[in-house]
Amino acid sequence: MNVFEAVKQNLTTRQAAELYGIPVNRHGMAVCLFHNDKDPSMKVDKRFHCFACQADGDAVDFVSRLFGLPSKAAAMKLADDFGISYDNRQKHRIKPHIREPTPEQRYRQEESRCYKVLSDYFHHLRTWKQQYAPKQPEDEWHPLFVEALQRESHIEYLLDVLLYGTAEEKKALVAEQRKEVMNLEQRFAEHPDEHDRGSSQRKSGLDR
Ligand SMILES: [Zn+2]
Structure with a gap:
């Protein structure tokens, strides 16, 4: 499974938003980071959608815009931060750090x-x-x-x-x-x- 599929299967935009300290209220709404928002106008669930500025996408798009990263780097950041494993060429280099106890x-x-x-x-x-x-x-x-x-x-x-x-x-x-x-x-x-x-x-x- 590549990093995009792994991230998509394992987490929602809401989980990502919460991990990175963006408050989501109990109606699933957050203050939009992508326009000058005062009241929460962005719906954050599996995907995100802002009803004011129309910013829209999935968790990877969200993190990509939030940190100014290219999509692949954003997906890898999510996978690393949430401990999601995925296939990539450096797998054997990354895995021992996470899995094997010292x-x-x-x-x-x-x-x-x-x-x-x-x-x-x-x-x-x-x-x-x-x-x-x-x-x-x-x-x-x-x-x-x-x-x-x-x-x-x-x-x-x-x-x-x-x-x-x-x-x-x-x-x-x-x-x-x-x-x-x-x-x-x-x-x-x-x-x-x-x-x-x-x-x-x-x-x-x-x-x-
Ligand atoms: Zn917006």
Whole structure:
């Protein structure tokens, strides 16, 4: 799809006008930029049309006149500003900028995923510690209660590092915990029951 078709299919003149800071009222009218207009006399919708000066066209014409650009440059500006992809010879040069996350962005994503998974886990551990605590001294300990006792403070420590550690400490932790995070994600994806049971029992625990 070339840039003109892509723009035409994906956006209206009204969206373009609004992006470039031209107010359009709720009747779809704007003050015309192409003549000395006082009251809004330009209808702005899929296309634009001024009832006073007869300026008329589509989103590309609008941007072309607004910025004094040739049509193709106007269409490309719209495509870039709205993140619309289209076929052109530089596609392989432009695309990576928009689509591929940088290593920094990728790391940030991994770090926040790591934090989320560990804090969910921590929340479960705290729930389990209460819910599965033995009621009588002779009760056998529930495995989730044991797990909570063993893991809670360590996971809390990891979360502290992720919150308050230096960039290097966080990076090292994220790399170190990569496997653990994957295992936990898998565990909670495979056993959503464990998940639900934890939170619903927590609720009943609070009622007591
Ligand atoms: Zn006009």
